[in-house]
Amino acid sequence: MNRIFPFLLLVSFYLPISAQTATNYNISFENAVHHEAKIEATFTQLTKDTIIFEMSRASPGRYALHEFAKNVYGVSVTNSKGDTLKFMRPDPYSWKVTGHDGTIHVTYTLFANRGGGTYSQFDETHAHMNMPATFMYAPDLADQGIQVTFNPREDLNWKVATQLKHQNGNTYYAPNLQYFMDSPTEISDYSKRSFKVHGQTVNFVLHHNGTDAELDAYFEMVKKVVLQEEAVYGTLAPYDYGAYTFLACYIPNASGDGMEHRNSTICTSTRSLAADGANRNIGTVSHEFFHSWNVERIRPKTLEPFDFQHANMSGALWFAEGFTQYYTNLILTRAGIMTPKDYVTGLSRTFNYVWNSPARQFFTPIGMSQQAPFVDAATSVDPVNRVNTFISYYSYGNMLGLALDLSLREEGLNLDDFMKKMWNNFGKTEIPYTIQDIQNTLTSYAGKDFADHFFGNYIYKSDMPNMKTLLNTVGVSLTQDPEKVDFGASVEGGFITENTIMGGAAYQAGLENGDQIIKVDTTPVLQTTNFGGLIQTYHPGDKVKVIFNRFGKTKETTVTLQASKDYALDLFEASNTPVSAKQKAMRDAWLESKHLP
Known part of the structure; x- marks a missing residue:
């Protein structure tokens, strides 16, 4: 404003x-x-x-x-x-x-x-x-x-x-x-x-x-x-x-x-x-x-004042939108509307989207935020390659919020109190903040080494923290299925429906968006074929012959199937893994209802 x-x-x-x-x-x-x-x-x-x-x-x-x-x-x-x-x-x-x-x-x-x-x-x-x-x-x-x-x-x-x-x-x-x-x-x-x-x-x-x-x-x-x-x-x-x-x-x-x-x-x-x-x-x-706190009053300087005649670009949307997204379901859990199990397992999709995206090689969270004028209900008619080059700042910030919250809790701190400091420094006063202001506030709250490490590795660069260790502190498992196969492309009705994933099996084999897969080895691929189910009959490392149609011509390639990178998050209890008293207390402090003094 x-x-x-x-x-x-x-x-x-x-x-x-x-x-x-x-x-x-x-x-x-x-x-x-x-x-x-x-x-x-x-x-x-x-x-x-x-x-x-x-x-x-x-x-x-x-x-x-x-x-x-x-x-x-x-x-x-x-x-x-x-x-x-x-x-x-x-x-x-x-x-x-x-x-x-x-x-x-x-x-x-x-x-x-x-x-x-x-x-x-x-x-x-x-x-x-x-x-x-x-x-x-x-x-x-x-x-x-x-x-x-x-x-x-x-x-x-x-x-x-x-x-x-x-x-x-x-x-x-x-x-x-x-x-x-x-x-x-x-x-x-x-x-x-x-x-x-x-x-x-x-x-x-x-x-x-x-x-x-x-x-x-x-x-x-x-x-x-x-x-x-x-x-x-x-x-x-x-x-x-x-x-x-x-x-x-x-x-x-x-x-x-x-x-x-x-x-x-x-x-x-x-x-x-x-x-x-x-x-x-x-x-x-x-x-x-x-948002009535975070974005409306705790407001990025890059959006102040709002320009009604030009696109409004900000590098802080990983915080303004992303941290708000992190709290969205966390609040529902604390309110008793969502169960802790549903909340934790529900993180899996966003986690995989952020952690496994090739886009992190191109942009940091700040760079992803600056893409908003091209993706925030923006319209264009030419094809884009965002499946490989863009991670939503909502999702990226959501996972950064999770990482920061759990990292702070390891230190006996928490993200709630950090948000209070941002509110007291920039929300109550309505002084627009810079990204450096966020880092300075984290420094004053958690110490210079902590803030420098977090911003140096995860905001100004695109590294990922050790989430398995962090999730373990609250009794949450992070697992992968080594037998699950990844084709590296979205296939519906036999057609590849979006750009293939950089570095993935289909990408390495030269397959591309719009290709019609006719046959995998000796199995015909029909419009009704469950392609995902078909691929899961193979194992990581298997080489399969793929016959496909491109621009009216029949072609052939060999796809070397890869192991799926997908993770699953769940409570320890789901796999009968013992939860220590400390882990349970940490989880309760994270997910249970909060009350004002």
């Missing part, structure tokens, strides 16, 4: 809001059935003869570009007297006006039909708004107040939910552009539950087709998550207006997503709360709420 915000917020308590408001919006949804909204924007107090107003190309919480202007049409511009003003388009996302009288009134239609955390969606179930995807803005007025009036569909029993400051009726206020753009809004016939936590209110707004009983049960899970995350930091973040609001849409027309904001979060899913839907949706709640 823009660091002028606390000052503007303080001022807003003493001056009339209208005195500070230079941008006023009015939005209505009469044609929501066709996914349209009508938007009126009035920009006042304009002192320059030439004014630019524009649509965002980026959205807080996302790092890639999203060309929101593509869904804008029917633009008209007038002055304060209603006289039509001509405008020109200097680029695809801006409008340029001259000859105004200090006020510009803009009207336009917006088409929106993706109900997630990045875009907006208008239909007859809701008006779901991400502000950068919805509202034009004047950069010259970015530091001044903004007022928006929503016109809910009364015939659909709609009402407004947002972190924006309520002014009156359906009119809301933001102190500046940064805050406004960071304030998603849900307008629907939603249900709401709330509870107080140390003088602040946590609201859960849910737009769904389920029952009140399902919501009540789910809200009990939400409360447990909130309290366990509060225990990590020792306090809730101080929400600007004393409230934090989950904006959840669990509806068939949503797109699965989660997006953190300063005092609220978007949580969307096509899954209802019925059957196992609650347990499958709660992970997003856990992840996004943790």
Whole structure:
């Protein structure tokens, strides 16, 4: 967030809001059935003869570009007297006006039909708004107040939910552009539950087709998550207006997503709360709420202030996103929503993805983080080689968080207390941090040798710690099956469906994405063939003849099968391995419920 915000917020308590408001919006949804909204924007107090107003190309919480202007049409511009003003388009996302009288009134239609955390969606179930995807803005007025009036569909029993400051009726206020753009809004016939936590209110707004009983049960899970995350930091973040609001849409027309904001979060899913839907949706709640500390207030300097017209790159996402991902399921375990066994075995997939990826030869965790503008819901049409060159900073950071937590616990310390130090140093103060600041904080907490070793080997380089030893301290096994075979490629219906893995068996044999495997030795490979099962009938080191089709020509190669590198994580108890009292105590300290003093 823009660091002028606390000052503007303080001022807003003493001056009339209208005195500070230079941008006023009015939005209505009469044609929501066709996914349209009508938007009126009035920009006042304009002192320059030439004014630019524009649509965002980026959205807080996302790092890639999203060309929101593509869904804008029917633009008209007038002055304060209603006289039509001509405008020109200097680029695809801006409008340029001259000859105004200090006020510009803009009207336009917006088409929106993706109900997630990045875009907006208008239909007859809701008006779901991400502000950068919805509202034009004047950069010259970015530091001044903004007022928006929503016109809910009364015939659909709609009402407004947002972190924006309520002014009156359906009119809301933001102190500046940064805050406004960071304030998603849900307008629907939603249900709401709330509870107080140390003088602040946590609201859960849910737009769904389920029952009140399902919501009540789910809200009990939400409360447990909130309290366990509060225990990590020792306090809730101080929400600007004393409230934090989950904006959840669990509806068939949503797109699965989660997006953190300063005092609220978007949580969307096509899954209802019925059957196992609650347990499958709660992970997003856990992840996004943790962001109210880590990323929203413990904030990388590289994302400050957020740039709405360019991609936002940061080398710290392994910490901002990855450590948050580490806590996602850890919190669910501490809250009693996930069992310790399910948590530990569930780490296996992420562990293998990170530990066995050839991508670590190309980028460190910092370099992986800097790839976000290319992978964070970014779009391109040309093929890429990310299966070999990229590890998600969510997953990489998740495993680094696990490694750091267990390493600290060997020293009688823990990651929770380290996160508290980051909160006290950079979150409470809202001083954006650098990667060096993270290292310095770890130095002050665990000592220079510890911090230098961790950052020198695992952050500035791509080495991996001895996880077998670390996991052993909490009674968790890390094993491999020496008889399991790895082909080194994903095969479905006989076709290799993605780039083969560098150094793997298929790669070494010259097989590639798109090849159609016709036969393995004497066994035909059909569309219905279980290729993975077929390969497992062999042994590591076996040489198999593979007949395949490439570009309409039949070819032959020999594949030397390799031993699988996959690991499995499990509790010692699963293999009847004795757990010492020390290991059990260490595990309990790691996974059991935490309580504030």
